[in-house]
Amino acid sequence: MTISLLGTITILVLFFVALATVALAILGAYQRSERMVDAAVQGTYTVATLASFASALIIYAFVSGDFSIQYVQHTSDATMPLFFKVTAFWGGLDGSLLFWVLLLSVFSAIAVRANRRRHADLIPHVIATLGLIDLFFIGLLVFLKNPFEPFLLDVPTSGRGLNPLLQNAYMVIHPPSLYLGYVSLAVPYAFGIAALVTGKVDSAWQASVRRWTLFSWLFLTLGLVLGGLWAYEELGWGGYWAWDPVENAGLLPWFTASAFLHSVMIQERRGMLRVWNLVLVIASFWLSIMGTFMTRSGIVQSVHAFGEDPMLAWTFGVFIGVILVVSFGLLIWRLPLLRARAELESLLSREFAFILNNWMLMVMALFVLGATLWPTLSEHVGQRVTIGPPFFERVMVPLGLALMLLMGVGPLLAWRKTSTASLQRQFMAPLLAGAVTTVIAALVLVDPMLTAAGQTELDMANLPRGLTWGLACFGLCGFTTATITQEFVRGISAVRRGTPGTSLVDASIRLLRRARRRYGGYIIHLGVVLMFFGWAGNSYKIERKANLRPGDALTLGDYVIVHAGLRTSEDWQKEMITADVEVRVDAAVQPGTRSLAAQGEVVDTLQPARWWYFQLPDQPTTEVARYMTAGADVYVSMQTVDMTSGWTQLRVFYNPLVNWIWIGTSVMLLGCAICIGTRRRDKDQSHV
Amino acid sequence: MSARGRWLLLSVTLAVTLAGGLMVGMGAEFDASVLVLSLAGVVLLATLRQMFAVVVALAGGDEGALAQAAVAPGSVSRSALAQEQRRVLRAIKELDFDHAMGKLSTADHTTILQRYKLRAVELMRGLDEDGTLHPQTVTALERGVNSSPARAASSHDCGACGVSNDADARFCKACGEGLVEAHT
Incomplete structure (x- = not known):
């Protein structure tokens, strides 16, 4: 039996087993039959193992080079390293759908196993919901996109190979990470739906999903940042985020998941916002499916992709509509059960700060969704409108800064009510810190900011946008950092007052254990502050495009960039042209490019290159080179090169503070880990 | 996992290890595809076992219907x-x-x-x-x-270590010193 036949049979069996599981779960819930629910639980595990088997088969086909399977032939070739052969599994559409099924099945099994006893009454409904979602994707595999589809005639003997752009370590981690985030959002959704169906809309369902959502959020964040890092290192246009529809698709559920993580705390403490939390869970899942749809069907980028596979696009469209109607239908049906038993007492309370934060995140999500879909929608009305990054930035920058302000203010407020006397005491230090940071930033950075904006003198009537927002961002970074520090300091001193004689370290550990989620959250906020600090650097970034011959030089901020020569080389996969570009400092800057070349001290020699893969000779890749410091990146990419005359077109960027974004992400992951590792302890405490 | 299942797993692992060792001893080559294929085999076995578990669950008795209290709107x-x-x-x-x-x-x-x-x-x-x-x-x-918490707090500071305790505390939560004398 060929692998392609075995695989196809496996997927068919998978379809029927999933169908049977859903049927058993629904029947079991309806007849209250323990036997059937038990069978459905076992069926969920079976679906997970079957999906793993199908995935193992396709990986085997890749590793052994079975080019009789179309998908394998399209996305791999025999010369690829083993690592990329395995990861080619999710390199194309059909395989990534199978990968999606694999993840969803495994997550369903884990979620069901973890909550089987604790929430026995929700379980059949959870299984049915997750099973139906899984069934949809398995159905896509069976009817539209079978990854095991063989060539019927003319079996080729070699593969076409994976796009060289995708043969990159970030590209290997980035899609699975985003997928983990997307797919795991289905679990909170299923619990929310189960709560609605059973009418047990108290907080029980959230206990099961809070950690899941944090987990999803963690992987979404990681996936987004790695995607940005990939774009930055691989595409060579000098940035990491371009408000591309595919990027936005990942950002959308991130907004709603962040909102949910905040608002769930209010429900936990105060029993408020029950409807809103359900809306957020539904929206997060819906947006994750929408994101898959947008990235997978190609509907957003152009109509041609839509025309290429109208069947897939329509199926997805119907699925998205069904999710929306069914979920909100259930929600409206259960509205009488969802009335809150507490209300907002004061506008100066942490609850209100959380609600504001939710509104802002929601507005951001809606804006990005609207602006992403607008070009496609406008096409149906008439002229296609394109929306570029400046449009996004005009709205998102102020909103992001407002959110950051709220991040600084929120923790200073108490639940329920904050007294005015305490307000003064709380806000004094952070406000001072914010003001000092703004002044320092203004003193140090106004000159480079003006240079970046192309002005020579400070013109108060016509301030460049970058300058205003940049300074505001730096000030807010100072303010929020001070808030977080103050929270830690006061918390530690409160602990030490309660139990005198504890050392500083001991008191910090006690504090973290006493309110781990709270302080873990603050650490995440600190990571966000670092990322904003990195973004603020955009206000004085410099971009240059220049044609240089070996020996020429140009100035870039405080640096001098010297073209030191060109080299060609070749290996078994590709032909390469590499430029040696020297980065010099301390040059007395004088006009005239030739005279510069001899000056200054060389701090680094960058080697940007262009690679021509033999399998794709007309699509050369741009290999970027960077000189990294904590203060800025010097980023060089080679655009075109003429070996006979030596003219090289270089794009040179001075990207200030960009590395703080990646550092901030690591801090965020650390904070997330602290938060995730908390639930068992919480539970113990609540039972004592 | 039942005791029988554990034994089964152990013996299967042992058999696979033995077979693998024999093959290596006879000079067979192990490359990535063999590894992936054997992994697929193991997963297939797990799948079959799991399918059997579904049948077992279905064949099992139906003792005690699920305790599902009907929720009437408004009831707490x-x-x-x-x-x-x-x-x-x-x-x-x-x-x-x-x-x-x-x-x-x-x-x-x-x-x-x-x-x-x-x-x-x-x-x-x-x-x-x-x-x-x-x-x-x-x-x-x-x-x-x-009792006003402020007043209560002042009268329940521990005499030994100075930590403030709850109004009804009989022993200090920090050092264990008896507090009962303090308010009798």
């Missing part, structure tokens, strides 16, 4: 009460913490705390099946609610 279930109680207790903890960090004035802290404590008592009464509390609990709670 016991679990909801218990949850609210947990929420109130946690809120009290948090309130004390906020007060200790200086976010709440003492006056606000006192009024909100009293409201929370009353609610907690109410909830406890609701949770108690027959609606009555143990007489000692009642007096303890009343003392806790009626």
Whole structure:
């Protein structure tokens, strides 16, 4: 039996087993039959193992080079390293759908196993919901996109190979990470739906999903940042985020998941916002499916992709509509059960700060969704409108800064009510810190900011946008950092007052254990502050495009960039042209490019290159080179090169503070880990 | 996993290891594709076992229908009460913490705390099946609610280490020194 036949049979069996599981779960819930629910639980595990088997088969086909399977032939070739052969599994559409099924099945099994006893009454409904979602994707595999589809005639003997752009370590981690985030959002959704169906809309369902959502959020964040890092290192246009529809698709559920993580705390403490939390869970899942749809069907980028596979696009469209109607239908049906038993007492309370934060995140999500879909929608009305990054930035920058302000203010407020006397005491230090940071930033950075904006003198009537927002961002970074520090300091001193004689370290550990989620959250906020600090650097970034011959030089901020020569080389996969570009400092800057070349001290020699893969000779890749410091990146990419005359077109960027974004992400992951590792302890405490 | 299942797993692992060792001994080559294929084989075995488990579950008896209390709109279930109680207790903890960090004035802290404590008592009464509390609990709670926390705190500082304790505490929570003499 060929692998392609075995695989196809496996997927068919998978379809029927999933169908049977859903049927058993629904029947079991309806007849209250323990036997059937038990069978459905076992069926969920079976679906997970079957999906793993199908995935193992396709990986085997890749590793052994079975080019009789179309998908394998399209996305791999025999010369690829083993690592990329395995990861080619999710390199194309059909395989990534199978990968999606694999993840969803495994997550369903884990979620069901973890909550089987604790929430026995929700379980059949959870299984049915997750099973139906899984069934949809398995159905896509069976009817539209079978990854095991063989060539019927003319079996080729070699593969076409994976796009060289995708043969990159970030590209290997980035899609699975985003997928983990997307797919795991289905679990909170299923619990929310189960709560609605059973009418047990108290907080029980959230206990099961809070950690899941944090987990999803963690992987979404990681996936987004790695995607940005990939774009930055691989595409060579000098940035990491371009408000591309595919990027936005990942950002959308991130907004709603962040909102949910905040608002769930209010429900936990105060029993408020029950409807809103359900809306957020539904929206997060819906947006994750929408994101898959947008990235997978190609509907957003152009109509041609839509025309290429109208069947897939329509199926997805119907699925998205069904999710929306069914979920909100259930929600409206259960509205009488969802009335809150507490209300907002004061506008100066942490609850209100959380609600504001939710509104802002929601507005951001809606804006990005609207602006992403607008070009496609406008096409149906008439002229296609394109929306570029400046449009996004005009709205998102102020909103992001407002959110950051709220991040600084929120923790200073108490639940329920904050007294005015305490307000003064709380806000004094952070406000001072914010003001000092703004002044320092203004003193140090106004000159480079003006240079970046192309002005020579400070013109108060016509301030460049970058300058205003940049300074505001730096000030807010100072303010929020001070808030977080103050929270830690006061918390530690409160602990030490309660139990005198504890050392500083001991008191910090006690504090973290006493309110781990709270302080873990603050650490995440600190990571966000670092990322904003990195973004603020955009206000004085410099971009240059220049044609240089070996020996020429140009100035870039405080640096001098010297073209030191060109080299060609070749290996078994590709032909390469590499430029040696020297980065010099301390040059007395004088006009005239030739005279510069001899000056200054060389701090680094960058080697940007262009690679021509033999399998794709007309699509050369741009290999970027960077000189990294904590203060800025010097980023060089080679655009075109003429070996006979030596003219090289270089794009040179001075990207200030960009590395703080990646550092901030690591801090965020650390904070997330602290938060995730908390639930068992919480539970113990609540039972004592 | 049952004891039989564990034995089965152990013997299968042993057999696979033996077979693999024999093959290596006879000079067979192991490359990635063989590894992936054997992995697929193991997963297939697990799948078949799991399918069998479905059949076993279906064939099993149906003892005791699922306890699913029908939820009438407007009724407050016991679990909801218990949850609210947990929420109130946690809120009290948090309130004390906020007060200790200086976010709440003492006056606000006192009024909100009293409201929370009353609610907690109410909830406890609701949770108690027959609606009555143990007489000692009642007096303890009343003392806790009626005495001003500020006054109570000052009179319950531990004589040995100075830590402030709850109004009804009999031993210091930090050092274990007896506190009963302090308020008798």
